[in-house]
Amino acid sequence: MWAVPLGLSLLFVLGVVIWAQRNAHEEREELRRSLISDALSVEAQLRTRLDLEQALLRTLAAQLATAPRSAASLQASPYVSAGFRRLWIGLTWLDARNRIVAHLDNPDMPRDPHLGSEEDAAQPGLSAHLVAPVSTRTDATDGEVAHPHDVNSEKLVARYLPAGLLKRGTPWWITHKYNVRLVDVSEHVLATLEQPDTRWPRRDRTAQQDFTYRVLVGPGLPGTYLELALREPPSSWANNVPLVLVGGFLVLIVWATWLLRQQVRQVLQAESAWRTEAAWRGAMEDSALVGLRARDAQGRLIYVNRTFCEMVGRPADELVGRLPPMPYWPSDALDEAEQRSQRNLAGLAPREGYEAHWVHADGRRVDVMVFESPLVDASGRHIGWMGSMIDITQRKQLEERERHQAEAMAHQARLTTLGEVASALAHQLNQPLTVIASYNSGVLRMLERAGFDNDTVLNALRRQGEQVAEAGRIVQRIRGFLTRRAPQRERCDLPATLHRAVKLLQRDWRHQPVRIDWALPDTLPDVLADPVLIEQVTLNLVRNAIDAGLGAQRQPVQLRIQARAEASLRHVCVCVEDNGPGLQARTIEELTAPFYSTKAEGMGMGLAICRSVIEAHRGKLDAGASSELGGACFRFTLPIWNEP
Structure with missing residues (x-):
């Protein structure tokens, strides 16, 4: 020594x-x-x-x-x-x-x-x-x-x-x-x-x-x-060595003297503490790979290992010495946790273990499986309980994920059925629309040959024919889209398409306090898109904005349709803003989920189809609560048409 x-x-x-x-x-x-x-x-x-x-x-x-x-x-x-x-x-x-x-x-x-x-x-x-x-x-x-x-x-x-x-x-x-x-x-x-x-x-x-x-x-x-x-030579290392050596010698001599004095005292104390410590250390070593805690007869924590601290997100200094209630117990189930703790201290804990719900320091829920065993000292006296905990949170999440996947598969099956029904419906509607168009055209020619000169009736018949033709085009495009055929993308005048879609809705709100502001630059480039499908997307977004504003009793309902070219991304961005109640913390993923609707009589397919149409055009549909009008803002992008 x-x-x-x-x-x-x-x-x-x-x-x-x-x-x-x-x-x-x-x-x-x-x-x-x-x-x-x-x-x-x-x-x-x-x-x-x-x-x-x-x-x-x-x-x-x-x-x-x-x-x-x-x-x-x-x-x-x-x-x-x-x-x-x-x-x-x-x-x-x-x-x-x-x-x-x-x-x-x-x-x-x-x-x-x-x-x-x-x-x-x-x-x-x-x-x-x-x-x-x-x-x-x-x-x-x-x-x-x-x-x-x-x-x-x-x-x-x-x-x-x-x-x-x-x-x-x-x-x-x-x-x-x-x-x-x-x-x-x-x-x-x-x-x-x-x-x-x-x-x-x-x-x-x-x-x-x-x-x-x-x-x-x-x-x-x-x-x-x-x-x-x-200009100046670097300092030599030998100049500071003497001071370092003297200080080191003084520290080491003091430390060596103290070490020799403490040696005998430590040996005597170690002999008296070894037997008690070896007994409960042996029990802890049996489950060293899981969370461990030791409690005395009153339920006071006397030991926790590192795995246990990581499980609850709290340091050992904060846990050791604590009496129930514990800081990791759920605040909404303190009575239940207290009763379970009293049962375990009385020796009535099930030997096969039990599940418990704890709360991590960051607020997330932790599911554990707890096993309790008696803790005895060197003389065989029962002094408390040793518990081992296994984190089963991931297993619970996996089970929940499997359940969600099963629901998603069932949901996908319903979507497939709905697509088949929509395709069949579009096929069935095509023939009556053709017949209506034929009857309308025939009536119009007969009136013209008969010399009928009422411009109001003739114009109404012409508009009716145009609308029937437009309905036929829409049915054909929707049917093609549902049968997984690519959209008929072509050079599209985007301002004209947007105005045409809004014009289809004007008769629905002509008696309502609705005002639409346009912000379409003259230099807006043409886009590569299917005009009929883009009309349906615009029509759906505008109708949703008007319905939201009228449902919230906003007087008047104000909309703004604007577009801008993003040359760096080679896209045109279209924004539909309103002064309605906004998204109310709902995300675009939630809004475009199939069968999800905020309307009492809605089917929940409008925004889902809009998103599918935009993504089929290699664009993106997004939503945010950043409208200058105070409501929601829906945005979608379309690729710019390039000269061949």
Whole structure:
């Protein structure tokens, strides 16, 4: 025991040394990565600044293409003063033979480069330049732009100091952390922002090369490198080890002394507690894979395992020590749960177990199967009850799901029967509609031949014929849809289709306070759809909205039919809004379920058929309570017709 603290102390010290060395290595690697990242960032800023200056020079050259060839043209351009304010120290206009047409110097710079300011010049007379072609009528034909490398084109040459570029394009925190220089391939320094108080010791000058990085600036400064060198050496890991070692030794010595003192006390306490603990631990181990709880004779919880805590969603600290009623009992069945608990504490729990309903902390219901067994101590005295719980919630849900599936299959069978009946009905209606159309046409021709000139009667017969024809078309399309034939999709004028559907309903509400507002843009594209089926969808939605508003006694009933093109989705969206009572928290899945209806005499098939029609057109039917009129809003989408 005396050797244990010493060995642990040595291991601790060794671990601290390894950690410090590894931490220092990672810090040096991080500094290296940061150096490379900062160098690339500064280089990108310099390149961007050169690109901006080159763009400014090209803009100026384009402006001078039609300007007089004189220094006054240069002086009058605002781009010249902008370039002088930014970076340029001189601007020269050369003709095709490289003769000077005009030249301007930056008025804020000394004319003698040897007298330039220290912040903008690393070496006397050192400068770089940018070139842009000037296209004129003398060196380029109409519509032709001179190439920048064409020796016969005029050009603008802007001179600038690399030191000024380096100073203006380098953030202050970079110069505070690094020595920044511009060097060429011959190691000549073009510009520098190097600080004189570099803190690298002379013996570490070689190590400083590991924290120096160069990157090629780019086409703006060919053959020029940006060099960043770390100004301060990274801290050495060996500087903090002594303090860590001393603190570690002090902690370990105190801990070792306390460990030796507690050792004897723990051995004595463990011997007295082992027998009692081994007895009830053995009972808990028999059902370790299920939820476990131990209760004393009064019903107080004295132990719960992790599975039990997960089952009720509460931590062990909240449960241990609690007396009935328990927080996981259902609030609407507390009396029943209390009676069952008293029965179990009296030893009357069924040996085959019993089902119970609990409530999880998040509010969901949990179904469990509970088994109770006596809990005895080392002397054989009965001290409580040990219970094991099995979560049967998933089994109950599976049984419920199977029941719903059986109901859904029966429901599908009814739908199939209904489809067959509807198909037969459509087939039977087709012949009487044909006969009505024939009789109507015959009566109309007989009246016309007889010279009957009552326009009201004749127009009524013509309208009757049109409506019969329309009814025949509807029956044929519905029959085709019910027999699983694809809709007869064609190029469809959607506004005309919507107006035609609403017109069919106008006679039904002409004596009712109903107002319909239209919001159909003139530029609405045509859609690819079956116009008859789309009329039926619109007619159903409009009739539902009117019935809902009249049933809620809204005065007046207001509807809005609007459409908009969604070019990104290649669809047209149609919205039917009303000022009725709204959806009342019902979802589109519930509203379009077959045989579900909110009307007292409704069959519950209207919206279901509408949804099937829209989905057959590769669209989507949706509903929401976001209408600006205060009621419901039904939306459906149709694909845009494309030119073949």
